[in-house]
Amino acid sequence: MQAAFSKLKLKSKASEIPQAEPPSTAGKPPTTKQIYQSRENYGVNFGACFVLEKWIYHDLFSETDGDTELDAVLSLVKKLGEDDARSKFEEHWNNYATDDDWKWLQEHHVTSIRLPVGYWDINGGAFTAGCKFEKYRKVYKNAWNIIKDKYIQKALDHNISALVDVHGLPGGANNSGHSGESGSGGGFWKDEKAQLSAAKMMGWIANDLKKFDNIAGIQVVNEAEFADPAKKQSTYYAACVTEIRKSDALVPIVISDGWWADQWVKWVQEKQGDDGYIGVVLDEHVYRCFSDDDKSKKPQQIVDDLEGDVLTNLNDDGKGVEIIVGEYSCVLDGQTWDNDKGANRDELVKRYGQRQGELLAQRTSGYYFWTFKFQSGNGGEWDFKTMTEKGALIPPPTPHKEPSQEEFEESLNNAYGSHSSYWDNQDPNGKYEHENFKDGFTTAWKDADAFARFNGSKIGKKKAWKHSRLQESEPYKKGLKYLWEWEQGFDQGLQAFYDATV
Numbered sequence: 018m019q020a021a022f023s024k025l026k027l028k029s030k031a032s033e034i035p036q037a038e039p040p041s042t043a044g045k046p047p048t049t050k051q052i053y054q055s056r057e058n059y060g061v062n063f064g065a066c067f068v069l070e071k072w073i074y075h076d077l078f079s080e081t082d083g084d085t086e087l088d089a090v091l092s093l094v095k096k097l098g099e100d101d102a103r104s105k106f107e108e109h110w111n112n113y114a115t116d117d118d119w120k121w122l123q124e125h126h127v128t129s130i131r132l133p134v135g136y137w138d139i140n141g142g143a144f145t146a147g148c149k150f151e152k153y154r155k156v157y158k159n160a161w162n163i164i165k166d167k168y169i170q171k172a173l174d175h176n177i178s179a180l181v182d183v184h185g186l187p188g189g190a191n192n193s194g195h196s197g198e199s200g201s202g203g204g205f206w207k208d209e210k211a212q213l214s215a216a217k218m219m220g221w222i223a224n225d226l227k228k229f230d231n232i233a234g235i236q237v238v239n240e241a242e243f244a245d246p247a248k249k250q251s252t253y254y255a256a257c258v259t260e261i262r263k264s265d266a267l268v269p270i271v272i273s274d275g276w277w278a279d280q281w282v283k284w285v286q287e288k289q290g291d292d293g294y295i296g297v298v299l300d301e302h303v304y305r306c307f308s309d310d311d312k313s314k315k316p317q318q319i320v321d322d323l324e325g326d327v328l329t330n331l332n333d334d335g336k337g338v339e340i341i342v343g344e345y346s347c348v349l350d351g352q353t354w355d356n357d358k359g360a361n362r363d364e365l366v367k368r369y370g371q372r373q374g375e376l377l378a379q380r381t382s383g384y385y386f387w388t389f390k391f392q393s394g395n396g397g398e399w400d401f402k403t404m405t406e407k408g409a410l411i412p413p414p415t416p417h418k419e420p421s422q423e424e425f426e427e428s429l430n431n432a433y434g435s436h437s438s439y440w441d442n443q444d445p446n447g448k449y450e451h452e453n454f455k456d457g458f459t460t461a462w463k464d465a466d467a468f469a470r471f472n473g474s475k476i477g478k479k480k481a482w483k484h485s486r487l488q489e490s491e492p493y494k495k496g497l498k499y500l501w502e503w504e505q506g507f508d509q510g511l512q513a514f515y516d517a518t519v
Contacts, residue, residue, distance in 0.1 A: 027213045030256040034288050037296030038266040039485035040478060046467040050230040053178045054269055056468060057477030058233060058383030059412045060129035060180070061122070061401045062344060063168070065388070066113045067134045067160065068184045068197055074392040077109060086135060086185065086197040090153045103156045110163045118390070119175045125405060126412035128474070129178040129233050131343055131385040132168055134160075135185030135197045136218060140225070144218045148187040148211070149198055161225075169229050176472045178233035180271065180385070181222065182343065187211040190238045190273075203242045206249045216253065220260030227265050233383070234269035234298060235261060236343070241273035250275060251284060258295060267296070269478075271341065274299045278340065282331045285338045294484060298382070300343040303327055303373065305353075312352040316365045319349060320372050327373075328380045339478045342377050342384040347398040347409050363407065366398055370409025378413040382477035386410060416469035416518035428513040429458055436505065450499040453492045457506025458513070460486050465514040476511065483507050 040055045041047060047055070065073035071084040078084065081092035093102040122130075136144050140161055142154025150157075169179045188204030188211055189196030196205075205211055219237050226232050237257040241250050254272050261270055274281045281299050289295050305311045305319045314322070328340060347370040354362065377384040386401045395403050404410045420428075437451045464482065468474040476482050483504065487493055492503050 027209050027252060027256055030216060030259045034255050034258050034295055035262040037294055040481050041485040043489035052468055052471050052474055053231045053233060055478040055482055056474040058129035059127060060131055060383060060385035061127055062131045062385050062388045067138050070195055073388060083199055085194045085199050087149055087199050090156055094153060099155050106156055107159060111167060119171055123175040127177060129180060129383060130172055131180040131182050133182045133184035136187055139218055144214055173231040178231040180233040180236060182236035182239055184239040186215055186238060191240045191242050206242060212253045216256035216260045219257045220264050223261040223268055224264035232268055234271045236271035238273050241275045243276045247275060269296055269298050271298045271300050274301050278328060279331050282335050282338045289337055299340045301328060301340055303342050303345040306348045306350045312350045314353060315357040316349055316353055316360050320369050323372050323376055327376050337480055339481055340381050342381050344387040345373055346387050347404050367407060367409045370404055371411060374411055414519040415473035415475060418518055420517040424517050425462055432458055432509045432513060450497050450502055453499055453502040454506035456490060456492060457503035458510035461507040461510030462514045465511055
């Protein structure tokens with residue numbers, strides 16, 4: 018009876034997805050919060066901080082052969098008792114990122130961190146009832162305050178945003194140990210009660226974090242199991258959107274693409290419709306070190322294939338859907354390297370990292386390397402600092418000078434002239450509305466300039482931002498026909514501004 022009730026409640030919350038508020042405010046320049054929510058992000062994951070992974074940080078696993086967060090806390094509580102176990106965990110959380118680390122991140126143009134957390138960390142363990150972590154909730158009673166004080170606020174102090182990624186869900190959202198629970202096996206998708214609790218938890222998180230300007234998003238699951246049809250995932254995502262929007266109509270909501278981006282591109286497009294906006298962002302992970310297909314290739318072939326296999330073949334070219342890459346690395350499998358034993362590994366790793374960066378900057382609104390640091394120092398091709406120092410990771414270019422009014426007018430006139438003459442030649446008898454082009458161009462230039470004034474930021478969520486500005490524009494409000502001219506103007510205005518400043 019309880020399971021049936023949970024299923025009913027879950028479906029009721031997922032029955033109709035509410036719209037989000039537009040990312041921009043009509044007639045006004047972007048606020049600091051809007052810039053944090055919509056700017057282009059060059060980021061890194063804080064892996065194994067609040068969701069332990071033994072291969073990254075091993076100290077808290079010294080008493081166990083297991084490799085999940087649950088294994089670590091179980092063995093430490095058994096050996097030390099609750100209070101001392103909590104002290105050990107808090108020492109780890111408090112010292113994972115030092116002041117020097119934050120300074121280093123800022124100096125290396127990192128604009129965002131992706132912070133994996135577990136459901137056990139949220140609100141003093143308040144959402145662990147009936148779950149495997151319930152008996153250890155006192156160990157985590159201060160975790161959420163530490164997350165806010167030592168991570169979200171610290172990031173804000175350095176003009177860095179935080180993507181709060183609920184990496185660990187009850188029962189696990191996949192078959193991997195990084196879900197936090199031993200032998201989880203994707204049990205989350207079989208438990209409607211857990212899904213309902215998690216959706217409510219997402220609403221609580223949104224409400225509690227509203228006061229921070231620098232929340233880049235709330236991620237409601239990490240690496241959801243592949244499913245076709247994905248009915249359970251769809252219901253859960255919709256319930257999360259419903260709960261979050263009760264508290265925060267603006268914050269971006271991040272969902273996993275379940276290793277099939279096009280499936281969820283279509284889902285977002287369907288829920289938004291042509292004129293809607295639900296504020297949902299897809300998270301794709303780009304790894305080329307796990308599949309048999311990648312293991313059979315030579316390193317250079319993997320680099321060459323990126324152009325055709327990273328976020329391609331999306332429905333309607335992904336129209337209206339914002340995408341991030343929440344995880345990528347510079348790692349290739351040993352078998353891949355064995356396929357070309359004469360390869361210059363350092364050079365190819367550098368080429369691989371740089372090529373990923375180029376494509377992800379073009380095709381996403383943000384991308385986050387896995388991972389920031391390792392307890393034992395150098396994590397090789399998984400290590401953000403090491404790969405940065407070797408030149409494999411290069412921040413995308415950012416505006417570094419302010420264009421003059423004369424440069425704006427010259428750019429506008431040149432673009433407008435080219436646009437008008439091209440279309441007038443295409444159809445001399447056509448009834449165009451070329452002034453729409455000017456309006457779109459000018460809007461984009463002004464917004465790009467406003468973003469740039471905030472630490473050289475760039476507009477990242479271009480589709481959502483353009484859609485928002487179009488709907489508040491005079492041509493749209495007047496019901497003019499040639500809105501595509503406004504859109505072309507906007508696209509060219511953005512490009513012209515960045516050409517003039519980077």
